[in-house]
Amino acid sequence: MLQVVIVVVKSIVTATLLLAAFGLMTWIERKVLARFQFRPGPNRLGPAGVMQFMADGLKLALKEEIIPTAADRFVYLLAPLVSLTAALIAFAVIPWGPPIHLLGQVVPMQIGGPNIGVLFVFAITSLGVYGPILGGWASANKYSLLGGLRSTAQIISYELAMGLAVTGVLIAAGSADLNTIVARQYRLWFIVPQIVGFIIYVITMVAETNRTPFDLPEAENELVAGYHTEYTGLKWAMYMMAEYINMITVSALATTLFLGGWHGPLLPPELWFLLKVALFMYFFIWLRATLPRLRYDRLMAFGWKVLLPVALLNTLATAVWVATAQ
Amino acid sequence: MLSQYFPIALYIAIALVITASVLGASRLLGPRKPSPQKQATYECGIVPETTVGPRFSVKFYLVAMLFMIFDVEAVSFYPWAVLMHKLRLFGLMEMVLFVIVLAVGYAYVWKRGGFQWQE
Numbered sequence: 001m002l003q004v005v006i007v008v009v010k011s012i013v014t015a016t017l018l019l020a021a022f023g024l025m026t027w028i029e030r031k032v033l034a035r036f037q038f039r040p041g042p043n044r045l046g047p048a049g050v051m052q053f054m055a056d057g058l059k060l061a062l063k064e065e066i067i068p069t070a071a072d073r074f075v076y077l078l079a080p081l082v083s084l085t086a087a088l089i090a091f092a093v094i095p096w097g098p099p100i101h102l103l104g105q106v107v108p109m110q111i112g113g114p115n116i117g118v119l120f121v122f123a124i125t126s127l128g129v130y131g132p133i134l135g136g137w138a139s140a141n142k143y144s145l146l147g148g149l150r151s152t153a154q155i156i157s158y159e160l161a162m163g164l165a166v167t168g169v170l171i172a173a174g175s176a177d178l179n180t181i182v183a184r185q186y187r188l189w190f191i192v193p194q195i196v197g198f199i200i201y202v203i204t205m206v207a208e209t210n211r212t213p214f215d216l217p218e219a220e221n222e223l224v225a226g227y228h229t230e231y232t233g234l235k236w237a238m239y240m241m242a243e244y245i246n247m248i249t250v251s252a253l254a255t256t257l258f259l260g261g262w263h264g265p266l267l268p269p270e271l272w273f274l275l276k277v278a279l280f281m282y283f284f285i286w287l288r289a290t291l292p293r294l295r296y297d298r299l300m301a302f303g304w305k306v307l308l309p310v311a312l313l314n315t316l317a318t319a320v321w322v323a324t325a326q
Numbered sequence: 327m328l329s330q331y332f333p334i335a336l337y338i339a340i341a342l343v344i345t346a347s348v349l350g351a352s353r354l355l356g357p358r359k360p361s362p363q364k365q366a367t368y369e370c371g372i373v374p375e376t377t378v379g380p381r382f383s384v385k386f387y388l389v390a391m392l393f394m395i396f397d398v399e400a401v402s403f404y405p406w407a408v409l410m411h412k413l414r415l416f417g418l419m420e421m422v423l424f425v426i427v428l429a430v431g432y433a434y435v436w437k438r439g440g441f442q443w444q445e
Contacts, residue, residue, distance in 0.1 A: 010333075010337075011337040011340040011341075061351060062355055062356060065358070068366065068367050069362070069365045070367050081345050085341050085342055085345045141368055146382060156393040159397065163400040163401070164403065167407040168407075170404060174409075224368065233352045234348055234355075235349065305441055308396070312428075315407070316421070316422070319407075319410055324415075
């Protein structure tokens with residue numbers, strides 16, 4: 001019984017933290033982008049404009065709900081639900097600290113730790129693809145449909161390279177359990193032997209979350225707003241939440257697989273985990289401020305003709321290294 | 327086995343409740359003044375002429391099919407990768423053979439222009 005209560009508390013805390021991190025992240029992104037462009041950014045509400053995201057959320061919640069008459073109502077409402085739920089669930093298996101002792105129980109700092117943690121994250125993030133494709137189709141709008149199709153084609157193309165980039169880590173760790181992978185990096189982070197895998201993973205994680213320079217599904221000069229053109233108020237916000245929470249999840253997975261998870265000297269492990277994830281989040285904003293958008297044919301060619309073979313070669317090279325090492 | 331997944335199942339239920347309540351909130355909180363113009367399909371201000379979707383490139387289907395094939399192959403790498411420490415040279419040889427078969431299909435698709443987006 002106590003264990004169930006602990007799990008429920010942990011679940012609510014995790015979901016709330018993810019949603020709060022989404023809110024703060026929108027403020028941080030606007031503030032950092034403003035710094036890149038020599039302007040102040042949001043600065044009216046609260047110290048340094050930190051309350052801006054609360055005001056934005058409130059405004060979105062009080063907006064009128066507009067469902068186009070041509071839309072398929074059920075699928076139209078289902079799509080953002082699937083998107084956000086998948087984004088929230090994917091984070092469940094990522095360990096953000098060593099287990100702690102509480103009320104005579106050993107409480108792991110993650111929701112659940114199945115021995116196929118890596119596979120679980122990929123399976124659930126794949127479900128997130130249904131958000132854009134269903135939303136784009138159900139809106140009955142040509143821009144939405146094209147945006148949804150583009151988004152899906154891009155995400156599934158880069159998912160291949162992402163999955164293969166991670167096999168190097170699985171070989172090096174000899175396990176797909178995220179806790180074991182973190183434990184194996186006690187002395188040496190996997191970024192050192194798996195630098196090629198890390199670079200491929202970072203490129204694909206930007207493409208997976210539809211961020212600049214791979215934000216073609218939302219190319220506003222050709223597709224209005226892509227798959228969420230017809231979404232208003234909180235339903236639009238749900239797509240945004242899903243995007244930012246997915247960014248947090250892929251960053252957290254990158255931290256766990258390549259940067260030693262919560263391992264680090266002096267500071268508490270949870271803080272180390274947060275710092276490493278924040279590093280990736282800053283990288284996302286940095287890319288957005290620096291790079292222009294790719295052309296669509298180049299994006300697809302890059303995924304299939306460059307990233308996929310390189311990831312495969314990296315896997316084989318790691319296998320050769322493990323097979324011949326004593 | 328079950329105890330591994332029970333917390334995750336509980337979390338999924340809680341996540342569903344949260345997302346469903348966000349979806350419900352948008353219905354309860356906002357004003358409601360529907361009008362035919364407001365609920366028309368967005369076409370940059372022009373009255374939409376067709377209700378059916380536009381034609382789109384058959385390439386999207388091809389990408390989906392190629393993804394199915396290659397992703398199943400990528401997933402079959404996972405159990406092998408986890409056991410690589412034990413399989414060693416035997417595992418390496420098996421996987422090299424597997425990758426050769428994979429590479430033949432990959433080269434064929436490339437040659438036939440499966441990865442080509444511009445005519």
